[in-house]
Amino acid sequence: MSSQNPNFIIVDDSKLDCFIAEKMICNAGLGRNVKSFLNGTVALQYIQANGVSDTEEKLILIVDIQMPVMNGFEFIEAFEKLPEAIQNKYRVFVLTSSVNLNDINRAVSYRSVEDILSKPLTTRKILDLVR
Amino acid sequence: MTEAIKILYINPDIDSLNNFQNQLSEKYITFIAPNAADARIHLKNHPDIPIILCTEVLSDKNGIDFFEEIRCENPWALRILIASSTGANFAIDALNRAKLFRIVQQPCSYNDIIEAVTEAIAFCSNPAHLLSQYKELQKGYDELDKFAYSVTHDVRRPLLSILGAVEVAQSLNDIAEVREMLKMMEESVRSMDDFIHNIHQYYKLKHLKFQYEEIDFNEIINNQKEIFHLATEMNNIEFRSVVKQNQPFKSDKMAITLILNNLLSNAIKYQRKNNSGKLVEAAIDVEKEAVFISIKDNGIGIPKQHLPEIFNMFFRANSEEVGSGVGLYNVKDALLKLNGLIKVESKPNYGTTFTVTIPQNK
Numbered sequence: 001m002s003s004q005n006p007n008f009i010i011v012d013d014s015k016l017d018c019f020i021a022e023k024m025i026c027n028a029g030l031g032r033n034v035k036s037f038l039n040g041t042v043a044l045q046y047i048q049a050n051g052v053s054d055t056e057e058k059l060i061l062i063v064d065i066q067m068p069v070m071n072g073f074e075f076i077e078a079f080e081k082l083p084e085a086i087q088n089k090y091r092v093f094v095l096t097s098s099v100n101l102n103d104i105n106r107a108v109s110y111r112s113v114e115d116i117l118s119k120p121l122t123t124r125k126i127l128d129l130v131r
Numbered sequence: 132m133t134e135a136i137k138i139l140y141i142n143p144d145i146d147s148l149n150n151f152q153n154q155l156s157e158k159y160i161t162f163i164a165p166n167a168a169d170a171r172i173h174l175k176n177h178p179d180i181p182i183i184l185c186t187e188v189l190s191d192k193n194g195i196d197f198f199e200e201i202r203c204e205n206p207w208a209l210r211i212l213i214a215s216s217t218g219a220n221f222a223i224d225a226l227n228r229a230k231l232f233r234i235v236q237q238p239c240s241y242n243d244i245i246e247a248v249t250e251a252i253a254f255c256s257n258p259a260h261l262l263s264q265y266k267e268l269q270k271g272y273d274e275l276d277k278f279a280y281s282v283t284h285d286v287r288r289p290l291l292s293i294l295g296a297v298e299v300a301q302s303l304n305d306i307a308e309v310r311e312m313l314k315m316m317e318e319s320v321r322s323m324d325d326f327i328h329n330i331h332q333y334y335k336l337k338h339l340k341f342q343y344e345e346i347d348f349n350e351i352i353n354n355q356k357e358i359f360h361l362a363t364e365m366n367n368i369e370f371r372s373v374v375k376q377n378q379p380f381k382s383d384k385m386a387i388t389l390i391l392n393n394l395l396s397n398a399i400k401y402q403r404k405n406n407s408g409k410l411v412e413a414a415i416d417v418e419k420e421a422v423f424i425s426i427k428d429n430g431i432g433i434p435k436q437h438l439p440e441i442f443n444m445f446f447r448a449n450s451e452e453v454g455s456g457v458g459l460y461n462v463k464d465a466l467l468k469l470n471g472l473i474k475v476e477s478k479p480n481y482g483t484t485f486t487v488t489i490p491q492n493k
Binding site for chain 2: 014015016017019020023024027066068069097098099100119120121122
């Protein structure tokens with residue numbers, strides 16, 4: 001499962017949170033290729049266009065729940081409708097500041113979601129993902 | 132209903148009050164007051180009084196004004212006006228302003244009053260009436276739920292962002308990067324402050340009584356220009372305004388300012404970043420009966436499918452800019468209280484125009 005140089009995709013409508021995530025990934029020594037999206041729709045288009053990778057390496061996809069226009073849940077539902085070959089390329093994590101149990105239970109109920117991360121993201125949490 | 136019904140009767144005629152109490156106090160819990168001030172004390176102690184009768188003329192107040200005032204705090208009470216004035220215009224005005232259950236025309240016999248009370252009691256116990264009360268309550272409850280959810284999220288989220296940023300900033304050596312970080316932290320703090328400000332306005336709208344005074348629209352627009360001066364300068368936005376006011380206009384200044392401030396703030400916020408001719412136009416035309424306001428921008432616009440939702444609480448149609456999702460809700464709420472109207476026309480990438488009509492409060 002673990003990989004030396006995973007790529008990361010961050011989907012979060014807050015510029016600051018994207019920036020923090022990028023920095024934390026960098027600080028963890030993993031930041032080869034981090035891509036941030038402020039908008040779920042654009043991120044999905046990117047994932048779709050990016051297609052299937054030729055390597056075994058999985059990308060880590062970190063998605064915020066509360067976003068306007070397309071929220072994290074809607075994003076994950078749309079993601080799970082993508083061709084399986086594309087889905088298999090990603091490990092999906094939900095990142096949230098929510099303390100609402102309904103939100104958290106709903107997030108873990110998705111087949112594709114591996115775990116929930118609470119904000120703020122730290123180097124420690126990033127390292128645990130790839131360990 | 133198993134509990135005895137409470138009835139409040141306001142009449143400057145003491146005999147009539149005593150008579151009322153003698154006759155009805157066996158079956159109902161009666162409260163009597165010779166003037167509006169005493170009536171308010173009863174309502175303060177018993178906010179659940181479901182039936183209120185009041186004569187048109189009181190020593191300290193007009194009965195219709197009194198009803199209009201207590202409508203916010205006691206929305207479910209059935210209001211019965213004992214009117215001395217006559218005429219259709221009077222009745223229509225009274226019904227509209229005080230949202231009356233019934234008007235009893237003076238001179239009236241004691242039986243006329245009892246009949247109105249009986250009818251009101253029957254209405255109170257009617258399942259349909261209870262259902263509509265229940266629906267109102269449910270609506271308030273849902274709103275509260277949404278409110279609690281949003282408050283935790285909207286307040287906690289920027290805080291956590293700042294916390295994360297503080298941690299990141301500690302490991303940064305490049306001062307330029309630290310500055311960039313600080314700039315983003317500032318945005319987070321601002322968004323939180325905006326949110327709290329909006330919630331405060333929400334509270335004020337829900338609970339404060341409107342104060343009607345003469346409105347000088349030139350003054351309000353000039354104040355708004357000052358407030359947005361920095362934002363328009365920094366983002367190269369031209370702010371044009373035309374105010375036509377040749378007559379006095381009476382309304383609530385706080386509500387009018389809130390409406391203009393929120394619409395202008397949106398017009399300034401939701402601009403297209405690369406547009407070289409960013410423009411916000413405010414046009415205000417004060418006519419005898421109403422004021423017509425239009426706030427127009429050539430910004431990003433609102434997709435058609437989101438238009439029906441923009442006035443909903445906590446709705447946000449855009450992810451690029453920081454919004455609380457409370458601003459337009461407050462605008463709609465203020466207009467509801469002013470009996471005003473709002474219309475929106477929008478086309479993505481061309482801009483948005485809000486048109487507002489507010490009738491004069493005489």
